Amino acid sequence: MKQGIDVNALPEFQPPPELWVRIASAERARRHRRRSAFASAAAAAVVVLVALAAWPLRDPPAPVVAAGEVESRRLEAEWLRVAGGSTPSSTTRLRAIDAALQAAYDRGAAADEVEPLWRQRNDALRGLIASLQQDAVAGVIRI
Amino acid sequence: MADGQQTVRVEGVAGRGFGQPLDALTLARARRGDMDAYASIYRRYGAACYTLAMRVLGDPAAAEDVVQDVFLKLFATLRGFRGDAPFGAWLKRMAVNATIDIVRTRQRFRDDDTEAVFAALPGANATAEDRVDAWTLLARLPARARAVVLLHEVEGYTHRELAELFGQSESWSKSIVSRALNRLSAPEGQEGNR
Numbered sequence: 001m002k003q004g005i006d007v008n009a010l011p012e013f014q015p016p017p018e019l020w021v022r023i024a025s026a027e028r029a030r031r032h033r034r035r036s037a038f039a040s041a042a043a044a045a046v047v048v049l050v051a052l053a054a055w056p057l058r059d060p061p062a063p064v065v066a067a068g069e070v071e072s073r074r075l076e077a078e079w080l081r082v083a084g085g086s087t088p089s090s091t092t093r094l095r096a097i098d099a100a101l102q103a104a105y106d107r108g109a110a111a112d113e114v115e116p117l118w119r120q121r122n123d124a125l126r127g128l129i130a131s132l133q134q135d136a137v138a139g140v141i142r143i
Numbered sequence: 144m145a146d147g148q149q150t151v152r153v154e155g156v157a158g159r160g161f162g163q164p165l166d167a168l169t170l171a172r173a174r175r176g177d178m179d180a181y182a183s184i185y186r187r188y189g190a191a192c193y194t195l196a197m198r199v200l201g202d203p204a205a206a207e208d209v210v211q212d213v214f215l216k217l218f219a220t221l222r223g224f225r226g227d228a229p230f231g232a233w234l235k236r237m238a239v240n241a242t243i244d245i246v247r248t249r250q251r252f253r254d255d256d257t258e259a260v261f262a263a264l265p266g267a268n269a270t271a272e273d274r275v276d277a278w279t280l281l282a283r284l285p286a287r288a289r290a291v292v293l294l295h296e297v298e299g300y301t302h303r304e305l306a307e308l309f310g311q312s313e314s315w316s317k318s319i320v321s322r323a324l325n326r327l328s329a330p331e332g333q334e335g336n337r
Binding site for chain 2: 007014015024028
């Protein structure tokens with residue numbers, strides 16, 4: 001006949017009273033670590049947000065450069081229009097400014113170095129436009 | 144096996160140990176992280192966990208580690224308890240797994256030759272005087288064999304579950320339980336039945 005184990009014949013054990021104190025203490029420590037980790041993560045998130053918010057303030061020249069570049073494109077289109085659709089030959093001054101701009105970008109120049117070059121380029125383009133317009137007026141008078 | 148430990152023999156296990164129900168209010172409070180509710184759960188099930196670990200491991204320090212690990216894991220995962228199974232059964236499963244983890248770890252470093260142990264025990268045809276009571280037999284078994292016998296005979300695990308738990312075949316589990324039971328002395332009044 002198969003005989004099983006008599007459960008009542010087996011001892012039951014009582015854990016030492018200090019075991020719960022240890023478990024509760026470990027649980028509190030775990031919660032504290034979790035709260036600290038959450039606080040650290042929140043602080044890190046705040047730092048990142050502040051840095052992101054402050055970023056445009058620390059890089060003000062960028063919009064200026066962008067504005068100079070946009071103005072330059074507008075002037076270049078105007079120059080082409082005044083030239084009657086044909087590609088006008090570049091002047092020595094304009095080529096020199098373009099070379100300086102390219103060199104500045106190639107070495108990763110700061111915005112405060114690039115921005116005056118765009119201004120120079122725009123001044124040069126305005127001069128070229130004015131020159132073409134004057135030539136056109138002179139041609140009409142000769143006719 | 145824990146000879147110096149304070150042991151209390153009990154009259155039955157119905158409504159005791161892992162079989163105790165957990166009231167919904169305590170469970171809800173515990174899910175919210177209430178430490179008093181945690182303490183209440185520990186008072187209800189702590190001894191059952193400790194007893195299970197002690198019976199298998201026979202080492203008070205290791206049993207305390209099991210109880211601590213189980214309850215910390217319980218507190219961390221309580222929100223995920225869906226109530227599909229009784230709370231005590233869920234907790235028992237965690238306690239068994241934690242205990243078996245320690246058995247597995249120790250097995251790497253110790254000779255756990257179950258065959259040799261059974262060979263040294265009195266055979267099935269031994270005299271009544273040579274036979275041993277359940278606790279004495281369990282105390283002589285290596286932890287892994289002891290775990291198999293206890294989980295099958297006391298905690299109601301099937302051979303299939305035990306085979307999965309220990310990464311062995313069902314016949315391996317059946318063999319251990321069968322040989323262990325054959326060496327048990329009969330309870331009083333059943334000597335002639337064997």
